[in-house]
Amino acid sequence: MSSSLGKLRAAILIVSETATRDPTTDKGIPALKEVFARVAGDKWDVVETKIVPDQKQAISDAVKTWTDDSVDDGYVNLVLTSGGTGFTQKDVTPEAMAPLIHKHAPGLVHAMLAASLRVTPFAMMARPVAGVRNKSLIITLPGSPKGAKENLEAILPQLAHACQQAAGADSRTLHVGGTRKLEQDAGLKSLSTPQDTSVHQHHHHSHSQGHGHSHGQGGHTGPRAHTKPEDRPMSNDPAAGPTKRYRDSPYPMLAVDDALRLIAEQTPEPTVMRVPVNDKLVGCVLAEVIRAREAVPAFRASIVDGYAIVVGAAQTAPSKKGIFPVTGVSHAQAGEASELKTGEVARITTGAPLPLGATAVVMVEDTVLRSMTDDGKEEKEIEILTDAIESGENVREVGSDVKQGEIIMREGDGVTAVGGELGLLASVGTKEVLAYRRPIVGVLSTGDEIVPHDRPEGLRLGEVRDTNRPTLLTGIRGSGFEAVDFGIVSDKPGALETALRNALRQVDVLVTTGGVSMGELDLLKPTIERQLGGTIHFGRVSMKPGKPTTFATIPVKPNDASDREKGVVFSLPGNPASAVVTYHLFVLPALQKMAGFAAPRGLPRVKVVLGQDVKCDGKRAEYHRVVVVAREDGLLYASSTGFQRSSRIGSFKGANALLCLPAQDKWLKKGDKAEALLMGRIISEL
Incomplete structure (x- = not known):
């Protein structure tokens, strides 16, 4: 049943016409091996792999070879197939597997479908099969390496127990200690607890310590987070009710520089x-x-209006001066130029090709007209007034x-x-x-209290006009990126989940505002973690304004043909000033990185002279809205826009920079120098 190391034995079968012809194109085997090693490497050995075409007999023969006790050291405990489970005519893996199954396992099928449906509604088109043949467990996975990984991650922690049962282990012995002991041995955290007052506390612990396995459907079926669970505490569980919500944020307070480093690490590379x-x-x-x-230029061209002439090094200076016949014309248009002989000149316009044989151009200002043709329409002779013309003068040479x-x-x-x-x-x-490729950015506002800024009716009690969305859309487009408006989304969990999922299929980066604080209706973080299987890389930053700023990545299946596997989400605070500051500070560098900027640093940094005393915050770095002007002494001077409350969008009126104030309990005096981030053009007082 197991190897010499005591591990269970697994085999992987790839069903693919393409990979059969060229095994180097297969990405399924390494992807599934990686899941075994990362999720349960102490329990499994992948001892067999094979690639077969989309043919029922080939699929069936390979599986029976592994399950019917003909492999060295006996059968394998687990057979995974990948591919051939869709609706095309060549997809025959379920039909090949069904006759082989002695005991079907609908629960495993349900768990895999539930995990996939959290990523895309199109998962309902899959046709997975799972069950036992002899003493081996057989499971079919999607052909996509990403989909196969998601499905295996959703069920792998439970498979060791299932395979032990299928192999004939004593059920009573396996269940000593009860279900909770099984979950603990598998590295799982249960969502069910005894009916006592610790139920919600246990629920929070489950999510913070078992983040990779606890996204609904019994706590075991969602996408797995690829980060250390202890470093990724989870947000409030809305289902626990307001009495059990956190009174302090579970997220550590990161310094701004640490937050920027995380963004740089987790933002996808440019395509x-x-x-x-x-x-x-x-x-x-x-x-x-x-x-x-x-x-450039592709031909010898004149750089002035004048006359092309023949000037040779052997010619004496007086020979350049005198009266010459005009034998041709060269305009700045396509055509063939005639040959110019010594003693002749050709009228030429700026940019026109030099006639063959011409070596220089004399400016029209250095000539006078001496005679015209009989009809008076053309120049017949001109006089060159200077003998200082040198070879190559007024000529753009080829490739110059x-x-x-x-x-x-x-x-x-x-x-x-x-x-x-x-x-x-x-x-x-x-x-x-x-x-x-420049990233496409989506923007949405959250909250049932938010109404469109241009709604003609007046505000009812509690309503707030949406200033963040139009402000951010303008800022993103002003930064040179395409912005998509996703409107206002309700605070209701289902609506928010659907909006986020749909938006991330269309854009590379999603910027949201609101819903990231500690209220019972602040659902951005729990929706990202619990419903979408995302990873919150930070949920608080030591800064003002903008402390609740949240940065996350979420697995996605895009609508387009791109191969991106995750969407980037910046959930900015709902206060207008906070949203603008955090966009410039955090979102812009990420967009620049995805766009291929060599140095994605966001806004340019300059040194400014303070126009007045400024008080620093002793605990948090502050980004103070200022107006920067250039004066006659060559220095830049910064003046505050006034009261800096995070809800006061008026503090941005006229502001073209953010003064960077350190987290120090002190005053910066008028005339001191400090660093500022330039948001707009510097005003000149020169």
């Missing part, structure tokens, strides 16, 4: 796409080195601006609307480039 060289490229960061396909093959832009360079990068790329014939 690359091919972009045409047009206005869609503006705002993007290049993901490759660009070399010039063509020289950009040489063919020369590096014109590098990976990490940005394409701005005013910097000329688009023109440079276009000038050398670049048609498309590899660039980092």
Whole structure:
């Protein structure tokens, strides 16, 4: 039944036509092995793996080889198949498995479907099979490595007990100590407790210490968090009621720098796409080195309006001066230039190609007209008034601006609307480039008390106009990113879960405001953790304004063809000033990283001179709204916008910077220098 190390034996069967032809394309076996090692490595050995095509006989033969006692050292305890469980005509794994099953296990099927349905409603299209053959447990998993991992994570802690029972172990011996002992041995935390006053306390402990296994459906079926449970305490459980809610936040208070480090670690790396060289490229960061396909200019061109002439090094100075016949015209348009001979000149316009043989251009200002053609429409002869013209004068040589093959832009360079990068790329014939995809950002406000800011009716008691959403949408677009408006979402748990799930299928980053404090209706954190299987990386920051700021990642299945596996969520405080400050401080650097910025630092930092005394907070870093001006002495001066309460959006009127005040119990005096984050243009008083 087990190996020499006392571990249970598992086998993995991949059902895939593609992987059968090229095993190197398979990602299922390493993904499932990783789950065994991470979740229950002390209990399992993966002793057999195989890849077969989507054929019932091939699938059936492989499974029977492992379950019918013909493997070295005996049968395997667990057979996992991955693939072939969908609705296409070639999906035949359930049909191959069903005749092999002696005892069906509908509970395992239900647990896997429940776990998948928490990620996507399309999980209802799966057709899993689970049951016992002889002394082996057989389970079919989805073909997607991500889906297979999610399903296995949901049930693996219970499988050791199931396999021991299937192998014939004495049931009474296995159940000594009761269900709670089984859960403890499996590393599970029960949601059921005796009916006493400790029920809610036990429930909170279950979530904080067993975060990887405790997301509904008996506490054992949700997506598993890939972080240390002891470092990720869970939020209030809304089901516990207000009398059992926390009186102090379970989340540690992080310093701003620590929060920024976590954001940098958990924010996904940028993805690359091919972009045409047009206005869609503006705002993007290049993901490759660009070399010039063509020289600029591609021909010898005049840089002035005048006359092309032939000037040789052997010619004497007086030969450049005198009266010359005008034998041709060269305009700045496509065409063929005639050959120019010594003693002739050709009228030429700025940017036009030099005639063959021409070596210099004399400016029209250095000439006079001496005669015209008989019809008076053309110049016949002109006089050059100077003998100082040298070979190559007023001529742009081929490649003098950009040489063919020369590096014109590098990976990490940005394409701005005013910097000329688009023109440079276009000038050398670049048609498309590899660039980092800019993340798409969703914004929603939460709360039953929130009403649209432009609703014509007056406010009823308790209602608040939604200022955060339009403010954040404007800020995100002003930062150069696409923003999607998801409106206002109710505080009701089901509505919030649905809104978050739908939004994360459409965007890379979701910014929410409100619902992150300690109230019984502050549901963002519990919804992220309990309903969506997300990981909250921090839930409080030692700063003002913005202490309840929350940063999380949630497993997703996007609507588009991208392969991203997690969505990023910033849940910002509901107070307007807090939302704006925390967007600039935390969200913007994450967006810059995902967009491929070489140094995603958020807002630029400058040194400013204080225009008045400012009191620091002894416990928390503060971001004070100020107006920064440039004066004649070359220094930048900062003046406070006044009262700084976090609910006071008026403190941002005219503000173009955030003064960074350290967590120190002291005053900064007028004339002292401090650091500020620039949100807008510096006002000049020069």
